[in-house]
Amino acid sequence: MKLGGSVGYQSYSQDKSAYFPTNSEWQQTLETAVSNGFAKEAYYSATSKSGIGYTLRAGADYKVNKQMTLGGQIGYDTFGDYNESTAGLYIRYMLGDH
Secondary structure, X not given: OEEEEEXXXXXXXXXXXXXXXXXXXXXXXXXXXXXXXXXXXXXXXXXXXXXXXXXXXEEEEEEOOOOEEEEEEEEEEEEOOEEEEEEEEEEEEOOOOO
16 A cells, blocks of 8 residues: 655645637627626736645555556645645556566
8 A cells, every 4th residue: 555645835826817718709709798787807917826735545456366466545734725636547468487
């Protein structure tokens, strides 16, 4: 069994950006809709965040025989509003004589 984790201080910032940065016609249409009261906003707000983030992970292998191993891993990452959970199963088979 393998266990791991980390804790750290993280920081990021994002500038204000258009909803449709590669399509000026769509962006202009949205801006018009906002000015006429049909939409709330035409740009993503600028944001910045700093704080503690952490990662936890665990994995285990089971040797079925000399050539085959079954295993699995799970993980969890978080920072601010971001949370990610991961899980995986695998079969490892060694070809040839070992």
